[in-house]
Amino acid sequence: MSDGAIENEVLDRCSDDIEAPHSIAPDISRDLGRLVTETEVRAAFLALASKGLVQAYIFEASSSRYVPISSAEAAHTDAAWFMAKK
Numbered sequence: 001m002s003d004g005a006i007e008n009e010v011l012d013r014c015s016d017d018i019e020a021p022h023s024i025a026p027d028i029s030r031d032l033g034r035l036v037t038e039t040e041v042r043a044a045f046l047a048l049a050s051k052g053l054v055q056a057y058i059f060e061a062s063s064s065r066y067v068p069i070s071s072a073e074a075a076h077t078d079a080a081w082f083m084a085k086k
Contacts, residue, residue, distance in 0.1 A: 003044070006036065010044040011084055014054060018066060018083040021045065045082045046075055054082045 009032070011026045021041040028036045048054040049071035055068035056074035059081065066081060074080040 003047070006040055007044045007048055009036075010041055011048055011053060014045075014082050015084040018057060018081045020079075020081045042078075045080070046071065049074055049082065052085065054084050057081045057083070069078075 001033050006028075010024065013019055025036055025038045025041045028041065044065065045054060045056075045073040051058050056069050056070050056071055058073075058077065058079060059065075060067045064075065069077075074082075
């Protein structure tokens with residue numbers, strides 16, 4: 001499967017809810033019938049963020065909410081979550 005195809009799968013998964021690599025990799029693997037790693041999903045999220053198609057977030061425990069971060073910041077944390085931009 002090409003990088004673009006994985007990006008499309010990932011974009012579809014985060015179109016209605018905030019997601020992270022660990023939350024969707026198992027579902028994508030099941031649906032595609034092959035192992036899709038969290039690393040692949042994370043790379044797809046970062047590519048989509050750099051294209052402006054998804055917004056990256058970090059969960060702020062002190063306020064119990066997701067706070068937007070830049071795609072550059074997302075590349076430097078393993079705790080980023082993502083949601084498609086409308």
